[in-house]
Amino acid sequence: MATPTTTGAPYDATPVATPAPFDPAAERGLLVVLPHPDDETFSSGGTMARCADAGVPVTYLCGTYGDMGRRMGRPAFANRESLRDIRERELTEACAVLGAEARMLGLRDKCVEFEDPVEIAERVRAVIEELDPSTVIAFYPGFAVHADHDALGLIAQLAVRSLPAGRRPRLLAVAVGDQEANRAALGEPDVLSDISGTVDRKIEALRAHRSQTEAMFVKWDEDIEDEQGKAFRDRLLGGEKFYLLDPHHVTDYERNRP
């Protein structure tokens, strides 16, 4: 997690007291670019389903197969070698629930930050050019806890940046982890998506990612979560929040990359 600073300025530097609502009717297409099968559901599953309901094409460009994850189901039913195919099937099922098409970049889990970001960004740009989405959702570089999240967040930002001005989709960035620290560094999120109408499908998609979420659902179903777990659940099932990220804004993460 990056040290909170004030340099992560939102797209519009004017402080916004109330975030703007996410309006699927205003969208032409939604492209979600995140590294792991399940990132899409956790971060924006409700918003993806809202877009699909409104007839907006939704695509999930998934960076890796999550093949290096340590969650194997509870009780464990996957192993290091079977996890790749299991997670690919889980993703297919979750995307069917959310009304999205899944595409894979095929990178090695945990190794995204060691790839050449410009090379991967060109592949992401090609997908943006093909699908011409009005909005791209990615992780906020430096505010996404997992090294793959930060790395693919920057790659998505570079991809949008590399497009000619009139062809750039809006970039909505997801910050995860310590909400207080994120708010201190980035301010209030700019966009809030009300997912009350699609939260059931978000939960169904979470359950589809069985190998990754079974342990969590055991605790939910038996209502034996700790304080932190409860707060996480509330956040997960509440509105989905996004920062407008200027494609040209150079984050601390980008400045400090090798």
Next chain:
Amino acid sequence: MHPIDRDAVQAELDRRRDQPVYLHLETTTGSYTALGPEKKPPVIAFVRNAQVTYARGVVTGPGPYRVGLKLQDGWVYADGLTDFVVSERDELLLAGHDPDGHLTVALQLSMRPFREA
């Protein structure tokens, strides 16, 4: 995977001895430890598809188990192993799991390279 049967694992180690084999060795705390109550940074390491040849490979311990492979110029070592399986691709997969079923350590041997993404 099944709980480790030492005799069965020993036989699988012996079967792969004295020839170049592909190794996957890994240990992981998971990437999200910083979000836990102790805010610890993650500790993760893996080697995938390094080739090794061992003259002697032994599984030991009362469970969790340890495996040591004696190479010509060094060693491969893992502790905390609880489960094993021989995959459809004839890979010997050994792993340790915590009470939540999360993988904590893995030591895997295969005559062919392990699949890449």
